[in-house]
Amino acid sequence: MSDTQQLDQLVAACHWIGAKGWAPATGGNMSVRQDEHFCLLSESGKDKGGLTRDDFIQVEIASNLAPSGRKPSAETALHTLIYRLFPEAGAVLHTHTVNATVLSRVEEGAALLLYGYEMQKSLTGQHTHEDTVAIPVFDNSQDIAALASEIEDYAARFPLRYGFLLRGHGLTCWGENVNEARRHLEGLEFLFECERQRRLLESK
Numbered sequence: 001m002s003d004t005q006q007l008d009q010l011v012a013a014c015h016w017i018g019a020k021g022w023a024p025a026t027g028g029n030m031s032v033r034q035d036e037h038f039c040l041l042s043e044s045g046k047d048k049g050g051l052t053r054d055d056f057i058q059v060e061i062a063s064n065l066a067p068s069g070r071k072p073s074a075e076t077a078l079h080t081l082i083y084r085l086f087p088e089a090g091a092v093l094h095t096h097t098v099n100a101t102v103l104s105r106v107e108e109g110a111a112l113l114l115y116g117y118e119m120q121k122s123l124t125g126q127h128t129h130e131d132t133v134a135i136p137v138f139d140n141s142q143d144i145a146a147l148a149s150e151i152e153d154y155a156a157r158f159p160l161r162y163g164f165l166l167r168g169h170g171l172t173c174w175g176e177n178v179n180e181a182r183r184h185l186e187g188l189e190f191l192f193e194c195e196r197q198r199r200l201l202e203s204k
């Protein structure tokens with residue numbers, strides 16, 4: 001698929017995310033890989049539900065630098081980390097949903113454990129509700145370089161698949177292309193909603 005087609009799919013995904021209310025008030029950021037060395041990342045501070053092709057900025061994956069001099073997302077280093085860690089990753093979506101924000105605060109452990117849900121199979125490679133999907137939760141930080149380094153250390157020691165949560169902040173997830181990243185986002189968000197409801201009901 002050409003760069004333009006991938007970017008058009010990403011723009012459509014951004015509009016879908018916006019319509020779902022998953023990137024309120026300029027929250028969230030999105031990117032697609034161009035090749036081994038470069039990705040296209042959303043410009044910082046924009047309403048992500050209304051992005052057009054021109055709102056994506058080329059960024060060098062190794063350096064986080066934008067040759068154009070324009071300002072990509074404040075969370076650029078988290079996108080480029082995923083592209084460096086996973087050569088097969090082709091798109092990264094970061095959203096600020098209520099479920100991800102609340103659950104990541106309520107969860108006191110280092111990971112949100114999802115099990116017992118048929119919808120786990122929306123995640124590539126998951127074949128049964130009887131397995132456990134672990135989505136790590138990292139404490140939020142405004143020091144994105146430090147956060148990226150913490151996540152890189154984690155990935156060197158533990159499996160990291162589908163996405164991670166930042167506590168009180170949101171979800172970053174990925175896939176081999178925009179469609180897969182979108183499916184992972186929708187699947188995880190559904191699972192987060194179920195988990196939030198389950199915990200609420202079981203606490204009564």
Ligand SMILES: CSC[C@@H](O)[C@@H](O)C(=O)COP(=O)(O)O
Pocket residue numbers: 024025026027028029042043044045046072073074075094
């Ligand atoms: C509404 S402020 C949210 C930002 O601090 C950040 O978390 C975010 O997701 C968007 O930052 P951006 O620089 O526009 O990509």
Ligand SMILES: [Zn+2]
Pocket residue numbers: 027028029075094096169170
């Ligand atoms: Zn964010």
